[in-house]
Structures are given as structure tokens and as C-alpha cells.
Amino acid sequence: MNNSYTDLVHQTFNFPQEGFDVKDSYLHFNGLDLKALIAKHGTPMKLTYLPKIGMQIKKAKKMFANAIKKHKYEGEYNYCYCTKSSHFSFVVEEALKHDIHLETSYAYDIEIIKKLYDRKKITKDTFIICNGYKQKTYTSRIANLLNTGFKNVIPILDNREELQHYKKSVKGPFKLGIRVAAEEEPTFPFYTSRLGFRARDVLEFYVDKIEGNEDRFQLKMLHIFLNKGIKDDIYYWSELNKVINLYCQLKKICPELDSINIGGGFPIKHSLGFEYDYQFMINEIVGNIKKACKKNNVPMPHIFTEFGSYTVGESMAHIYSVIGQKVQNDREIWYMIDSSFITTLPDTWGIGEKFLMLPVNKWDQEYQRVVLGGITCDSHDYYDSEEHINEVFLPKINNGEPLYVGFFHTGAYQDQISGYGGIKHCLIPSPKHVIVGHDKNGKLVDWVYAKEQTAQSMLKILGY
Secondary structure, eight states, X not given: OOOBHHHHHHHHSOOSBTTEEXXXXXXXXXXXXXXXXXXXXXXXXXXXXXXXXXXXXXXXXXXXXXXXXXXXXXXXXXXXXXXXXXXXXXXXXXXXXXXXXXXXXXXXXHHHHHHHHHTTSSOTTSOEEEOSOOXXXXXXXXXXXXXXXXXXXXXXXXXXXXXXXXXXXXXXXXXXXXXXXXXXXXXXXXXXXXXXXXXXXXXXXXXXXXXXXXXXXXXXXXXXXOTTOSOSSXXXXXXXXXXXXXXXXXXXXXXXXXXXXXXXXXXXXXXXXXXXXXXXXXXXHHHHHHHHHHHHTOOOOEEEEEESHHHHGGGEEEEEEEEEEEEOSSSXXXXXXXXXXXXHOHHHHHSOOOOEEEESSOTTSBEEEOEEEOSSSOTTXXXXXXXXXXSOEEEOOOSSSOOEEXXXXXXXXXXXXXXXXXXXXXXXXXXXXXXXXXXXXXOEEEEEEEOOOOHHHHHHHHTO
16 A cells, blocks of 8 residues: 555545646645745745636636526626735735725725725725624715715615614715625524624615615615525525515515625635535526516516635645654654744634645655644644544655645635734744735736734834
8 A cells, every 4th residue: 555645645535636736746836836935935934826816706707607698697796805804905906906896894994995996996886895783983984985976885784773874974875785684504502693684674674764765875785694605505595595585575665676795605625625516506596586586576686796715715825844743642743833823824723714734745755644733832723633534644754854734725814813913822923925926027926025023023012
């Protein structure tokens, strides 16, 4: 029996596959020579491959176009990027190159919208979908956009009181949406999402507060988002159909209503064994909406999505060096990395997220079961299982070149949750951040977006 890491992967998965290949026993990520990048920039390193963002957007747009054509669907599709998954300018501006729209979550997002407009990255026709439970700092900024001509800013009402803020502060007519509270999945500790209106209250709210005021504000969109994501199960279809049926009821008395926003929730690859039929799910979503509209004899709505993780998640990797091996008992071998999972990949610690993990080198070496440990003095700073198996296997360490380990598709939420820069657990610094993208001549180049965080930057925050 062959025992190299290459043999293990080939015995377990179909490999190579999109985004991953091995040449001369070194891993390549989207065609990038990781060995060369490590030699140039060192570890730990965050790596962003910008072209992947556009690839994801194009893929989703094409699949929705296929479904619309297949079903002879009469509405349009609009792709929005969910900014909270990564607010960085290089991410948002790369996404905007592909004719998309934006979704916001908090007041400071609106400051980003203004900057993007000043840089001519968006226009006043761009759809800005404003979600969240909104304080005055948020609603006043939304009103400012509306009052300065951003005609496709759509505040999504989270509660009854929110509308009053816009009635007082928005001068001209404007569009709005209503978020419908989803029933949480059975394993969740709460029955109903805290976000949005109860479905049974939406019709009454429309009749009492919106109908008859169409000269001032118009209900244009129903919105739903499910924490579990877009999955082919009874729970998802039940919640989606609830909103579709509510749209059909409302449309009969609200001719201005013309859009359904199904939020985000497309999964991304966190294992080489990942399987998900995106086209099937899109076909089913589009088909279900059409079927309900035909049955109720109402026009088909435009479809909006707000993909965050799907847009940016697969564009990033974290690369670490194994700096030591520790054998603490007769069963566990620890590989110590030169950073911390808690500070760089907080989802592994906070919600038990599994990322796609592969060695960068030593694919021709024998492998063994290990546990990866971070360098904080926290017992929870470890990684011991992958999504497809409750274990971690990596090549054995021998003399010569260190073992480099990559965690891939880490581009969504990790910086937002850990807090980019700032103070970190045990003062472990944020790693160097390297970006790979095309220059103005179309050549693929890499550059350092941020150096490794310094002691001085932390001490200044701490008041030393």
C-alpha cells in the first residue's frame, strides 16, 4: 500500500480539481505557485486572489440566466454583494467590476457607499439594499442618500417603527422593502428569527401604513434570509414558499411590489469532497416562483440575491509554517503553527467551522494523523478535524524544508470577526496580507496590502 500524502488524496477524492493542483510535489492554488509566494513573502501569510471574485459572480449570473431561459421567466435577476462578509476596498471594488449591486448592514456601510460613488465605482442607479435593525445613525444616512438622488436605495424595514424615521427625513418619494421573519430550523434554540416582521403581520402593516401613501413611498421588495443557507431540504422550500405566497397575496393589492430578495446562503467548498448542484437549486427556486405566480395569476417578480461568502470566500487562503512537533502522549502528535487559529481564523474556534486544509509541500512524503496547534496559551487554539473526516492527516516532518500548511477559502468574515489590526489574543499579530490580481496591462502581479502587525501598533492602542 502506498502511504504518501499524494496517494491519500487520490484515494479519497477526485484530484486535481478546480482551484487546486500539485506540480513537483508543491500545491498550486488557482494556478498560483504557492512555493514562490512563500519564498518571497514568508509565513504566516494571508493571500487574496482577486480574479476568483469575478469568476464566482459570472458563474452565478450565468446559472440564473440559464434558469430564466429554461422556465421562460419574465422577471430579471440582480446580483448584490453582501458587504459585511468583507468590507475591504479591494474586494468590493473588484466585485463592482462585474455589474453588481450592494447590500449594507450598518450605518458605517453608508460611508463606504459615498466613497465608492466619489471614486466612480457606483452610480446613483446602483441598487443599495439596506438591511439590519437600524438606529438613527443608520436611518439618517439612508435618508441622506435618498435625498441626494440615490434612487435605488431600498431600506428593508425590520420593524413597524422604522418607517417613521424615513417619513420624517426623506423629502421625495422612495422605495422600501419588508423583511419577513423566518422560522428557524428545528435544531435552533429560537423558534423565529429576531429579524423582520412576522409573516402574518405584513399584510396588515401594508394596508395600515403603506397603502394610500404611494406618492411618498412604495413597497417594492419582500426579503427573506435563512441562516442555514440555500439547501435542498423541506425546511428551505417551506420558508421560501411562504414568502413567495405572501408576495402573490400582496401583489394583488400592491401593484408597486415587483421584487423578491432571497438573501444569501450559497455554500462554498470547505472540502475536496464538496458536492453541491448550484444549477439545480437555482432552477428550482426560479421554477417555484413562476409556478406560484401563474397559479395566483400575478406578474413574476424580479429576483435579488445577496451573496457574501459565495462572492469572496473562495478568493482567500491563510498559509502557515509548522514550526515544531510535540508528542504529548502515545496517541496525539501536535504540529505547532507560526500563528493562531483564534486570531486569524476565528470561525474555527467560535462556531467549529471547517476550512479546506492542505499541505503546500511534501506531498511525496508519508503522512500521519496530527492535531494542529496555535501559539496562544489557550487550550482551544487548535484544529483537529476536517469537514469530510473527524481527523487531520498531514505529511510527516523530516529534515530540510519546513512543512507549510494552507487553509483555503477563508475570505469571508474572518477579518471582520477577529478585528483587522487592533488587539489580538495573547498579542499575536495579524499576518502579512498579500494580494494577487491583474495590473492595468492584464498581467498577474502580487503586492503587499499590509505588513505583519507591529508591537508598536498594539502598544499605542493599549496606551503604552
